Amino acid sequence: MSTFAEQYLKLLQEQRQADLFPLLQTLTDAEKKKFVPELKKLDTQYFKYEIIGKSKWGGDEYGFKSTDIQRYILNITHFVVYNRKDFEKANSGSVIKKKVLDTILPWHCPTWFSDYMNSFGGNEFIPHFIDYEWYMELVEGGYVTESASLIARILPRAIFKPLDRGQAYHPELLAERPVTLQKHIWYIFEHGGEVHWSDGNEQYWLKTFKDFCERGLLERSRVLKEAAMCFNRNFNQSLAGWFTNLLVYLEPNKAELIKLQSILLNTLNSPHSKPVNTVLKLLKDIAGDDGFEQDQFIEHCPLVLSSDSKTTVTNTLMILEKLAKKHQNRRNEISILASQALIHQDDKLQVRTAKLISKYADSTSLDVWEAVSAYQQGLLFEARTILEPFLIPEAPADDEAAHFNLTTEPAEREPIPFPKNFDELVYLASQAFDQNEAYHFDLLPAAILSFQHEMTEDNIRKLLPAFQRAFKTTTGDWVSDRGYLDSLLSKFLTSYGLLLIKFYPSAAQSFKDLYDDHLSKLKEKNQDTRWFESGIKAWEVYTHSKGYKPHKHILLNAFWALEHNLQVPLLSTPTHQPSLVDVKELIRRISVYQSRNTRPGLMDYQVAVMRCFADNRDEAISLANTLLRGESRQLIGFILGEDHQPAPQHHLQPVWLAAVLTHRRHLINQWAGYSKWSEEYLLANFSWSSYIEHYEQDRYNYQTRVNEKIPATREAVIVSIDKKEATPVISGIKSLWNKLTGNKTAAAYEEGYFDFVELKYKYISAEQNDIKRLIYLSPHWPEHWLMYINKDAFRYFDLQGENDKKLVIYALEALMTLKYNYGEAGHLFIATCMLLNDKTVRLYAAELWIKGVKEQTLNSKKLGEIIGKHEYNGLAPLKRFTDLIFSGMLHISPVHDREMEQLLTACISSMNKKPVNNTKKLLDIYLEVLAANKQPVIDAQASAILTEWEKSGNSLTAVIGRIKQGFSIQKS
Numbered sequence: 001m002s003t004f005a006e007q008y009l010k011l012l013q014e015q016r017q018a019d020l021f022p023l024l025q026t027l028t029d030a031e032k033k034k035f036v037p038e039l040k041k042l043d044t045q046y047f048k049y050e051i052i053g054k055s056k057w058g059g060d061e062y063g064f065k066s067t068d069i070q071r072y073i074l075n076i077t078h079f080v081v082y083n084r085k086d087f088e089k090a091n092s093g094s095v096i097k098k099k100v101l102d103t104i105l106p107w108h109c110p111t112w113f114s115d116y117m118n119s120f121g122g123n124e125f126i127p128h129f130i131d132y133e134w135y136m137e138l139v140e141g142g143y144v145t146e147s148a149s150l151i152a153r154i155l156p157r158a159i160f161k162p163l164d165r166g167q168a169y170h171p172e173l174l175a176e177r178p179v180t181l182q183k184h185i186w187y188i189f190e191h192g193g194e195v196h197w198s199d200g201n202e203q204y205w206l207k208t209f210k211d212f213c214e215r216g217l218l219e220r221s222r223v224l225k226e227a228a229m230c231f232n233r234n235f236n237q238s239l240a241g242w243f244t245n246l247l248v249y250l251e252p253n254k255a256e257l258i259k260l261q262s263i264l265l266n267t268l269n270s271p272h273s274k275p276v277n278t279v280l281k282l283l284k285d286i287a288g289d290d291g292f293e294q295d296q297f298i299e300h301c302p303l304v305l306s307s308d309s310k311t312t313v314t315n316t317l318m319i320l321e322k323l324a325k326k327h328q329n330r331r332n333e334i335s336i337l338a339s340q341a342l343i344h345q346d347d348k349l350q351v352r353t354a355k356l357i358s359k360y361a362d363s364t365s366l367d368v369w370e371a372v373s374a375y376q377q378g379l380l381f382e383a384r385t386i387l388e389p390f391l392i393p394e395a396p397a398d399d400e401a402a403h404f405n406l407t408t409e410p411a412e413r414e415p416i417p418f419p420k421n422f423d424e425l426v427y428l429a430s431q432a433f434d435q436n437e438a439y440h441f442d443l444l445p446a447a448i449l450s451f452q453h454e455m456t457e458d459n460i461r462k463l464l465p466a467f468q469r470a471f472k473t474t475t476g477d478w479v480s481d482r483g484y485l486d487s488l489l490s491k492f493l494t495s496y497g498l499l500l501i502k503f504y505p506s507a508a509q510s511f512k513d514l515y516d517d518h519l520s521k522l523k524e525k526n527q528d529t530r531w532f533e534s535g536i537k538a539w540e541v542y543t544h545s546k547g548y549k550p551h552k553h554i555l556l557n558a559f560w561a562l563e564h565n566l567q568v569p570l571l572s573t574p575t576h577q578p579s580l581v582d583v584k585e586l587i588r589r590i591s592v593y594q595s596r597n598t599r600p601g602l603m604d605y606q607v608a609v610m611r612c613f614a615d616n617r618d619e620a621i622s623l624a625n626t627l628l629r630g631e632s633r634q635l636i637g638f639i640l641g642e643d644h645q646p647a648p649q650h651h652l653q654p655v656w657l658a659a660v661l662t663h664r665r666h667l668i669n670q671w672a673g674y675s676k677w678s679e680e681y682l683l684a685n686f687s688w689s690s691y692i693e694h695y696e697q698d699r700y701n702y703q704t705r706v707n708e709k710i711p712a713t714r715e716a717v718i719v720s721i722d723k724k725e726a727t728p729v730i731s732g733i734k735s736l737w738n739k740l741t742g743n744k745t746a747a748a749y750e751e752g753y754f755d756f757v758e759l760k761y762k763y764i765s766a767e768q769n770d771i772k773r774l775i776y777l778s779p780h781w782p783e784h785w786l787m788y789i790n791k792d793a794f795r796y797f798d799l800q801g802e803n804d805k806k807l808v809i810y811a812l813e814a815l816m817t818l819k820y821n822y823g824e825a826g827h828l829f830i831a832t833c834m835l836l837n838d839k840t841v842r843l844y845a846a847e848l849w850i851k852g853v854k855e856q857t858l859n860s861k862k863l864g865e866i867i868g869k870h871e872y873n874g875l876a877p878l879k880r881f882t883d884l885i886f887s888g889m890l891h892i893s894p895v896h897d898r899e900m901e902q903l904l905t906a907c908i909s910s911m912n913k914k915p916v917n918n919t920k921k922l923l924d925i926y927l928e929v930l931a932a933n934k935q936p937v938i939d940a941q942a943s944a945i946l947t948e949w950e951k952s953g954n955s956l957t958a959v960i961g962r963i964k965q966g967f968s969i970q971k972s
Contacts, residue, residue, distance in 0.1 A: 024108070117130070153191075156193055159171045231266075254286050258289065261296075304316045324360040339357060342383070382931075448562070460507055471494065483770035485769075492558070499563065546757075547757060576613075605655045606655050657675055658754075686721050687722075717795065861903065868909060879917070
């Protein structure tokens with residue numbers, strides 16, 4: 001007699017589906033357990049997805065070699081034989097259907113079946129064939145234990161009957177089983193379910209509840225109570241919104257609201273604005289009634305008054321006004337409570353609050369006076385005027401500059417610690433690739449130069465983790481926070497390791513073993529080892545951007561000194577944060593080179609000059625007189641204000657040019673001959689325009705099955721950088737090595753820092769992680785870097801991806817650490833950032849404006865002109881800008897208010913005669929600023945634009961009328 005497995009295999013091969021159930025019914029529990037391994041082998045064979053032939057297009061066609069009947073036989077067998085874990089792993093859920101299980105469950109119901117079915121109650125998706133009717137049949141048949149969560153999910157579909165197309169509404173189906181209306185329907189309120197999706201635009205369930213309440217099939221008071229309780233059951237926004245609609249749809253009367261008010265008041269803690277605003281409107285109807293729980297409402301007021309929803313705050317103030325009107329003995333208390341709404345920088349909210357306080361509060365009450373005065377600094381003009389009796393009188397601002405400490409005295413600078421011993425060098429090397437500080441890139445080569453004669457065997461071993469990190473950076477997978485400069489630094493460190501092998505073959509054996517091991521692993525993986533074996537001299541970025549050459553040249557300077565065992569410092573190593581060099585330390589470093597009769601690297605010299613600062617000019621001059629001679633002494637004197645002129649004998653022309661553009665730009669016309677570029681380019685002056693660009697884009701036509709060109713538009717900012725070569729040049733690397741090696745090869749012009757400044761990319765890949773270190777090459781004049789960011793990051797105005805966003809944010813963060821007078825590029829950068837599609841970017845730009853006004857480094861009028869030009873064609877929603885102003889740019893100080901007036905006047909003057917969306921909010925802010933400054937509109941162009949806008953009617957007429965009524969508009 002054949003075994004069960006043999007019988008089953010034959011049945012499966014012959015696809016005898018009709019014989020399956022009789023065969024399975026013969027199995028005992030022990031036989032099922034024994035058959036499991038055999039069944040799993042069959043699964044592997046029959047469910048294998050493989051190539052079954054060629055498709056009509058010539059490619060491989062994939063599928064099952066088994067038939068649909070064979071796989072169906074196996075799925076049924078899984079249900080009978082497997083435990084739940086194996087059943088779910090076999091993905092046999094297709095048998096969980098009424099038509100199939102009705103034929104199986106009478107003779108076999110797995111012990112896990114009830115839990116399996118009820119688990120769908122917690123799943124995101126429930127199969128459509130698990131409906132309420134079938135589920136109740138399973139419960140009534142004893143196959144499944146009732147689950148409240150699953151019933152809540154499937155019951156909402158129980159009022160529909162399926163049609164060939166769509167479904168028909170039959171609420172009477174709910175009355176077929178008494179348990180449905182007595183018990184199950186309340187599970188919807190407890191567990192939520194999917195009632196909001198089943199309701200549809202026709203409001204089927206809303207009508208059902210109202211109808212059943214009116215017919216007495218459901219208790220109306222309980223439906224109202226359960227609906228109200230749903231607001232605090234952590235339902236998602238859509239579901240909470242549906243229960244809100246249900247409550248409103250049932251139209252509760254005042255008596256019902258009084259009875260429900262404790263539950264409704266708890267709704268004010270809800271994270272969703274719709275239930276909160278709905279409840280506030282309902283409470284407003286009973287706030288004047290004797291049964292209203294005013295104390296409980298007042299307890300919730302601080303939370304709702306601080307809400308970001310203006311509707312929420314407005315509704316709360318309306319209720320408070322009703323309470324103040326009715327309860328005379330609590331008016332001061334209510335006014336103090338209402339004053340919390342003054343925190344919102346919204347004129348309508350502040351005016352409503354101010355009128356409430358002015359009408360009901362006692363102006364002689366010290367408590368009210370203290371509460372209102374706490375918000376005095378943030379009050380807008382109209383609200384301030386109304387609340388004047390409750391405010392502390394302001395002292396006249398005789399010396400506003402003193403308020404901001406606007407002095408010429410240098411700020412206290414934070415020194416950058418330099419490694420004092422070899423262990424500190426090891427610690428620095430371990431951090432250099434983490435970008436914890438931008439200046440770590442500069443510190444590492446300088447520290448290695450300082451400790452190059454302490455490379456003993458033990459010390460080299462200490463550096464092995466850093467070398468290992470450099471290997472990983474060079475050859476490992478690229479990570480999101482790595483920049484190209486990290487790759488360059490790793491090349492420098494590995495090149496130095498190879499130099500150690502040459503100088504100290506015995507002491508550096510540990511590094512050689514590490515290097516050889518890494519190299520052999522690369523070869524085992526058949527990876528190209530040329531990039532790993534090449535040194536720093538061959539390093540390049542795939543974009544061939546010259547922007548990375550200044551850093552590379554400085555590292556080459558360091559490497560050349562290491563190759564020649566020279567104990568000299570790098571001139572450009574920062575001494576103070578963020579990446580500044582004390583001019584006195586620069587003098588000392590230059591003197592080391594002069595004492596050893598050697599020259600510093602030309603790029604190193606330029607960057608040092610661009611980073612240097614002088615807190616005490618006289619001390620620096622005295623030190624330079626003592627330690628320096630020749631051209632370097634003249635150069636330092638020029639930086640410190642001495643009068644020196646271009647001279648044919650100057651050997652450091654690029655360094656002189658760097659000094660001019662960093663410290664004395666007004667003299668550029670005298671020194672422009674030291675560069676091949678025009679004065680306009682050297683000063684980062686460029687042309688730009690912003691407009692709506694018309695172009696054609698490809699769109700696939702599914703009918704004709706071809707790509708078609710269709711007209712389209714996009715916002716664009718076009719920056720034109722005019723860069724023309726006028727003089728033959730010698731390549732940067734060749735020039736550098738000629739200098740270092742003493743080669744006297746002549747060149748008509750020697751490339752310097754300003755020949756290399758560029759960002760060259762089509763798509764941001766790693767530049768965002770380098771931008772701070774690039775900007776810190778010239779912290780007193782980073783305009784060229786900002787010029788290239790403007791050109792590429794803003795090409796289509798809004799930021800296109802995460803890397804573009806990071807590039808801009810990191811550049812903004814770098815600017816926050818600097819103090820310099822912004823040029824054309826800086827103003828375009830900050831103004832554009834105020835309108836971009838990222839809130840963080842806009843907030844940083846606002847902070848830079850606040851900082852720039854305080855330090856007198858920004859021109860607010862120029863910012864306003866740029867913003868107005870961008871808005872001329874509606875490149876960005878004006879709401880972004882107005883919301884930004886309200887979020888923290890208003891009433892920072894009288895100085896800032898005057899600058900804001902200039903910014904807005906210039907902005908309005910540059911805008912289109914046809915107002916864009918949200919112009920009214922802009923004018924509201926403008927009126928507020930004019931009122932605060934007590935100034936009329938005196939700009940002729942702004943007056944003309946306002947007159948044009950006034951003609952457009954609508955809401956603009958009123959606000960422009962208020963501007964004219966309060967302040968006469970002068971015409972030129």
